[in-house]
Amino acid sequence: MRAILVDDEQLALDYLEGLLNKIGNIEVIGTFIDPFEAKKNILEEKPEIVFLDIELPEINGIELAEQIQQSLPHIHIVFITGFNDYAVKAFELNAIDYVVKPVQMRRLHETIRRFQVSRAAITHQSDPVSRICAFQSLSFTCTDETTEILNVKWRTSKARGIFTFLLQHRNEYISKDDLLELFWPEVDREKGMMQLYSTIYQIRKTLSSIHFEIEITSQANGYQLKLNNVKFDVEEWENGLRENPIVNDETLPVHQRLLNVYQGDYLSQEDYLWAENERERLRILWFQHLTKVADYFTGKGEYAEAISLYLRMQMEAPYIDHSYFKLMQLYSEVRNFHAVEQQYVQLKKMLLEEYGVKPKASIQTWYTNWLKNVAFEDV
Template sequence: MRVILVDDERLALDYLERQLMKLADIEIVGKYSDPIVGRKEILQARVDVLFLDISLPEINGIELAEQILETKPDINVVFVTAYNEYAVKAFELNALDYIVKPIRIERLTKTVDRVRERLEIKQEYTTAANQCIKMNLFRQVSVELGSGSSTILQWRTTKAQELFLYLLQYRDQLVRKTTLIDLLWPEYESDKVYSQLYTSVYHIRKTLKPYGDHFQIMNTTEGYILNINQVCLDIENWETRLKDLPPISSETVDEYVESMKLYTGDYLQEYDYWWAESERQRLKALWLNTSMEIADWYLEQELLDKAVMSYQQICSLQPQEETPHFALMKVCAMQHNDVMVHRLYRELSEVLLKELSVEPNQEISDWYRDWCEKAGSKV
């Protein structure tokens, strides 16, 4: 880690240098008591982190940091001062950290660890810019870089997050500005709402900047088009993998089972967006139909234990679905598991009554009553 120190007090400079040298993998490439000389050297040198005193002669440390960040926006700035009234301004400037003198080694260690973490993430982003990255949309949105690490995107506002995900759902298509305004800011006055839209698009571009050309938002007079390049979406990967599989057989059933494991939750499950519901239900229906095909195949092959496990999984994840419950009741009846048949019918009845205010359909109810009579059990 290449470090430069700037403080007009020579004793403070030397003390900070000694503290930093106690830590591993630190290279002090310069230390300056004159901020003007320091600025010149910082702009010319390759520097990872700048430890900068705020109270400097000739120029305020925060002003100096602003000048440096204009030219070198990736440098990590750590403010060091005897006063804490500048803390808010320091973090508005996006400083990495803020240390109050006298500097304790424990506090300095935490700062250096934060710098290392940011540098590692930056390296992953740089690597990812030249290769395909994975974006997860099942359950919660996250991005996986080449190293396999998963990152949740940090959005400036919830509106910026929703706007991005809406554009992503309709990727490669023109989304009109009027549609976005009606979706996100229906209550705003017309003379103010466009500034909200433009600001949110700006924040989206800023958040996506580390990913280079992987995400591009194209402007048109009417609206925006989000294009993605070398981005592997988990929902597309899962759906394509299923469609490419041949019919279920003894040779392919294991591939089906492995493919279904990629469905780790519903589409945008953690986000309460009404506009995502149709896509969520479409993918959920694909999961349900494929899961039923696997379970039914096991049943046809008289692999009853595997059929039971498959139906049980469906019932646990889709408790309101009557078809898998009915199929599982029949299999349990075949196995003479009377207790389980009663339990399944009771659980299905309770969830349907609670969630939908209905009873099991007539076919299921009639079958259950007939079974109870034949089995000598009470309904």
């Protein structure tokens, strides 16, 4: 394998190169003191592995690694750090590969072994469909002949959280200061930036390990996530709604598929307060879509289908009165009078317990008139 070494001390470079030569099967194709010259050479030569000192003149080693990985996302970078560097704890926490100065042969052997195992595990596949799912919880799937749910190993919960936040704001530039305020509110800026660089680095490594070609680019003082050829179920669902505004006999199969895509509220099983506004926005879209499809079935006289949809709405959103009233009307159409009364009782109970109010006057009036009509029919 080919390696490039970057350190601001020539003696350290010579020492590390000597150790790597003793290990064997490693060709050191360049050693650099100047980080910018190193970056230029790395982008041109595309080595398999880079040994990179953290404390470099003019630029932090982690920031340099970040810039390199924007162009070479699959490159393996090993950080070299002093024992007293406060960043060591952060690296251990994020499981970023590093060696501590003075570099020991045993530790270097272990680093190379880990890299070789990781490299051997990479297999060349055809062109399966990579997809991220975010209804209920975050998951990653790969579809070829079958769909496989991938076991994505996030090094920290913050890495998972920051990735999900950038995913929600895909194609937008999110400032580093906003990320620091949201994910490291009580950490001073210098240490927070170090943590952020480490976490972005680890996110890229995680995405590379599952072969998802997602870009996280750094520009000015922010980051931007681009999905490229990776599908996102929330985006696909919204596009489907936008492209099929009318429910009719021809488009019904599309709308039924869209109803099945929405398996639960957006990230409802994740503890992300910042996702609540987006969750509510998508919930309203789903609510409107389900109502539109149910109205189509009602207009066709297919009451059982409409009832099934409103029961689903009631299960997913039990604190909205819309489904109760619609079910009362539908059960009346199919002459299931007991179910009408049951829905009204449940509605009154829900409104009283949750909001301390009675049903809307229009619903009360409808129910009173319905009772009179039923009583009249019984005479």
